[in-house]
Amino acid sequence: VSATPPAATPPRVVVTGGAAAYDIRDFLTRAAVPFEYLDDEGPEDVAVCTLDDGTCLTGPTVQDVGRALGLVSAPARDSYDFAIIGAGPAGLAAAVYASCEGLSTVVVEEWAPGGQAGTSWRIENYLGFPEGISGAELAARARHQAEKFGAEILMLQSMTEGHPEDGHFVGTLTDGTSLRARAVLVATGVDWRRLEVDGVERLLHSGVYYGAAASEAPGMAGKEVYIIGGGNSAGQAALNFAEHARTVTILVRGEGLSETMANYLCQRIDQSPLIHVRPHTEVVGLDGDEWLHSVTIRDNTTSHEETVPADGLFICIGGVPRTGWAEQDGVLTNATGYLITGRDLFDPEVTGGRQARSRPRDPYPLETSLPGLFAAGDVRFGSTKRVAAAVGEGAMAVPLVRRFLAEG
Numbered sequence: 001v002s003a004t005p006p007a008a009t010p011p012r013v014v015v016t017g018g019a020a021a022y023d024i025r026d027f028l029t030r031a032a033v034p035f036e037y038l039d040d041e042g043p044e045d046v047a048v049c050t051l052d053d054g055t056c057l058t059g060p061t062v063q064d065v066g067r068a069l070g071l072v073s074a075p076a077r078d079s080y081d082f083a084i085i086g087a088g089p090a091g092l093a094a095a096v097y098a099s100c101e102g103l104s105t106v107v108v109e110e111w112a113p114g115g116q117a118g119t120s121w122r123i124e125n126y127l128g129f130p131e132g133i134s135g136a137e138l139a140a141r142a143r144h145q146a147e148k149f150g151a152e153i154l155m156l157q158s159m160t161e162g163h164p165e166d167g168h169f170v171g172t173l174t175d176g177t178s179l180r181a182r183a184v185l186v187a188t189g190v191d192w193r194r195l196e197v198d199g200v201e202r203l204l205h206s207g208v209y210y211g212a213a214a215s216e217a218p219g220m221a222g223k224e225v226y227i228i229g230g231g232n233s234a235g236q237a238a239l240n241f242a243e244h245a246r247t248v249t250i251l252v253r254g255e256g257l258s259e260t261m262a263n264y265l266c267q268r269i270d271q272s273p274l275i276h277v278r279p280h281t282e283v284v285g286l287d288g289d290e291w292l293h294s295v296t297i298r299d300n301t302t303s304h305e306e307t308v309p310a311d312g313l314f315i316c317i318g319g320v321p322r323t324g325w326a327e328q329d330g331v332l333t334n335a336t337g338y339l340i341t342g343r344d345l346f347d348p349e350v351t352g353g354r355q356a357r358s359r360p361r362d363p364y365p366l367e368t369s370l371p372g373l374f375a376a377g378d379v380r381f382g383s384t385k386r387v388a389a390a391v392g393e394g395a396m397a398v399p400l401v402r403r404f405l406a407e408g
């Protein structure tokens with residue numbers, strides 16, 4: 001099975017190893033590194049990656065592969081004007097505008113650029129792309145644009161902690177390196193909500209997946225695919241799996257898709273003979289030894305349970321903000337963990353009555369309770385969960401950061 005990107009590009013890596021190689025395949029796909037996946041060669045339980053220079057890595061971590069490909073680097077400077085945490089659309093847009101305006105800018109990304117948008121098969125409602133653009137291509141273009149203006153993008157590095165110190169923010173990266181910047185933008189987005197059903201963790205990447213990774217589509221040829229979720233991400237995934245799979249079934253708790261999914265996706269799903277929608281349902285059980293074999297579905301109107309054969313289950317229920325670290329640092333979030341910014345910091349219904357620490361002036365729009373720490377995109381309370389909105393907020397953050405830096 002040959003995976004994305006298209007075969008015209010010679011592979012830089014050949015990957016074997018079934019479920020053990022899932023993260024590596026996902027990373028290479030999202031980092032736009034051409035690779036070939038041989039799913040019927042090599043042992044199932046050990047990933048093996050052969051690079052185009054002949055290097056062979058047995059059982060590597062994603063970081064090992066990233067390092068071998070020269071994709072992992074330490075910050076080039078001791079200190080930056082502006083650090084951006086997260087290279088989704090919000091972070092990449094901020095990086096483009098900040099670096100083209102001359103701010104020394106670094107972006108820290110724990111996986112590969114693109115964020116959630118980078119996992120989208122086809123974004124059709126982003127301005128300027130009437131035929132749509134794949135998330136991977138949009139991410140690759142944005143990364144290139146940011147780097148062209150001089151932004152540094154550190155991949156496979158996560159910001160694990162950060163605090164103000166002597167007029168700077170000092171953060172710690174996964175590898176222990178510390179990063180100093182005068183202002184910071186948090187653009188860490190949201191993660192998939194976990195499915196609390198026995199067997200999910202055991203069968204994860206062996207037929208069960210969070211999101212609908214493009215790297216898995218060829219492997220679903222002729223198979224029975226189930227998707228949980230009624231949002232646009234579930235709809236895009238269903239339409240794309242329908243090009244490969246035998247049938248695709250979308251499971252939703254509600255009445256149907258029209259309330260939660262864009263109209264153009266609903267119409268195409270209606271027209272596809274291979275896609276079925278089962279309203280008022282939820283998955284209550286999974287079975288399989290080495291690979292997912294069946295799912296048990298409950299009809300919530302009748303409580304009837306049915307076990308059906310399934311080769312792939314893709315869980316597309318989103319919406320957990322990635323701000324665990326914020327609480328430890330005393331940055332205000334709302335009850336569900338989204339970062340509160342601007343005027344919302346004074347609304348007790350949003351803050352739950354908690355007070356921001358005392359500060360010399362009112363917060364700027366997009367500024368959190370900590371002066372100089374900004375938030376943009378899906379992670380921000382009150383944001384519109386769309387690519388264009390995230391890009392807009394990322395761009396808008398830059399003049400606000402400049403105002404903060406001008407305070408001296």
Ligand SMILES: Cc1cc2nc3c(=O)[nH]c(=O)nc-3n(C[C@H](O)[C@H](O)[C@H](O)COP(=O)(O)OP(=O)(O)OC[C@H]3O[C@@H](n4cnc5c(N)ncnc54)[C@H](O)[C@@H]3O)c2cc1C
Pocket residue numbers: 085086087088089090091108109110111112113114115116117118119120121122123124125126157158159160187188189190232233234236318322376377378379384385386387388390
């Ligand atoms: C499958 C799918 C399809 C979609 N399709 C559409 C569409 O067609 N049209 C549309 O408008 N919207 C679509 N969306 C929604 C859109 O992608 C999001 O609204 C948008 O990506 C939000 O951008 P963001 O930059 O705020 O966050 P994200 O895209 O979530 O990016 C956040 C980034 O931060 C990184 N990160 C998180 N924590 C850390 C940390 N501690 N250190 C370093 N990095 C970190 C993550 O790895 C990630 O790369 C889709 C979403 C999904 C999942």
